Amino acid sequence: MGNNSYIPHVQDSPSGKITQGRKVVIDIRDLRKSFGENHVLNGFHLRLYEGENLVVMGKSGSGKSVMIKCLVGLMQPDSGYIEVMGREVNTLDQAQLDALRADIGFLFQGSALYDSMTVRENLEFPIRRHREKLGNVSDTEPLVMEALENVGLAHTIDLMPEELSGGMKRRVALARTLILKPKVILYDEPTSGLDPITAKEIIELMRSIQRKYNTSSLIITHDVDCARVVSERMVLLVDGINYAEGTYAELSSDKDPKVEAFFKK
Ligand SMILES: Nc1ncnc2c1ncn2[C@@H]1O[C@H](COP(=O)(O)OP(=O)(O)OP(=O)(O)O)[C@@H](O)[C@H]1O
Numbered sequence: 001m002g003n004n005s006y007i008p009h010v011q012d013s014p015s016g017k018i019t020q021g022r023k024v025v026i027d028i029r030d031l032r033k034s035f036g037e038n039h040v041l042n043g044f045h046l047r048l049y050e051g052e053n054l055v056v057m058g059k060s061g062s063g064k065s066v067m068i069k070c071l072v073g074l075m076q077p078d079s080g081y082i083e084v085m086g087r088e089v090n091t092l093d094q095a096q097l098d099a100l101r102a103d104i105g106f107l108f109q110g111s112a113l114y115d116s117m118t119v120r121e122n123l124e125f126p127i128r129r130h131r132e133k134l135g136n137v138s139d140t141e142p143l144v145m146e147a148l149e150n151v152g153l154a155h156t157i158d159l160m161p162e163e164l165s166g167g168m169k170r171r172v173a174l175a176r177t178l179i180l181k182p183k184v185i186l187y188d189e190p191t192s193g194l195d196p197i198t199a200k201e202i203i204e205l206m207r208s209i210q211r212k213y214n215t216s217s218l219i220i221t222h223d224v225d226c227a228r229v230v231s232e233r234m235v236l237l238v239d240g241i242n243y244a245e246g247t248y249a250e251l252s253s254d255k256d257p258k259v260e261a262f263f264k265k
Pocket residue numbers: 035038040058059060061062063064065066067
């Protein structure tokens with residue numbers, strides 16, 4: 001590990017077994033992005049397989065957000081190949097990008113609820129934006145209820161965000177993400193700012209959603225506990241590359257100093 005090239009999965013390693021025979025839903029190859037002399041991504045590779053929970057860990061400023069922005073077409077990479085659910089992102093026009101984004105759920109740190117809207121109205125918002133994807137439904141109530149039930153918050157439907165705790169807001173935001181039945185969910189620091197018990201609840205929810213809908217999840221986190229519980233595989237982003245890949249057990253016992261640094265408390 002730790003060389004400057006793509007690390008193919010060793011087929012009979014634990015992480016190799018996880019990926020064997022599964023369909024690739026996100027394929028990032030040799031991604032490069034610099035801002036002047038700041039070379040952020042220097043040949044980053046990543047594959048997300050159908051139904052898997054993949055955690056990407058990297059220090060602050062290592063380029064995780066840049067990678068996600070390139071992935072959803074919000075930022076143009078300098079070079080590299082990005083394919084999401086069979087579509088090559090760099091070749092898509094605006095309408096095609098919008099359609100792609102409707103298939104991707106985002107749970108970002110900043111994906112706050114609209115304070116002036118009730119929980120119901122917050123959940124109706126994406127339905128109105130992507131009405132055609134849901135077959136132009138006129139009665140949104142069953143969709144809103146199903147999404148809220150998935151996160152155990154059906155009783156909050158008529159509350160305002162200010163009446164919810166931080167953990168409940170995060171769960172409502174997750175329900176809003178689920179309402180469009182995304183095939184892929186991108187989580188950016190899903191447990192940041194939450195106390196350990198609430199963080200654990202969010203992690204449990206992420207796992208149950210993944211089981212129920214067979215979604216593929218790309219999870220960006222600094223939280224080693226979150227990574228341990230939620231990840232099937234992990235990618236460590238160091239020096240702009242996928243420095244190391246493997247299961248939590250594989251990586252947490254790796255003796256490479258840059259890998260070890262992630263697991264020191
Ligand atoms: N639009 C931009 N213009 C110039 N530099 C940028 C831009 N976006 C990101 N960068 C730089 O790219 C580097 C990686 O930033 P990025 O936000 O991807 O880090 P990160 O790994 O997501 O960090 P954090 O964990 O703190 O959110 C940083 O040095 C940042 O200053």
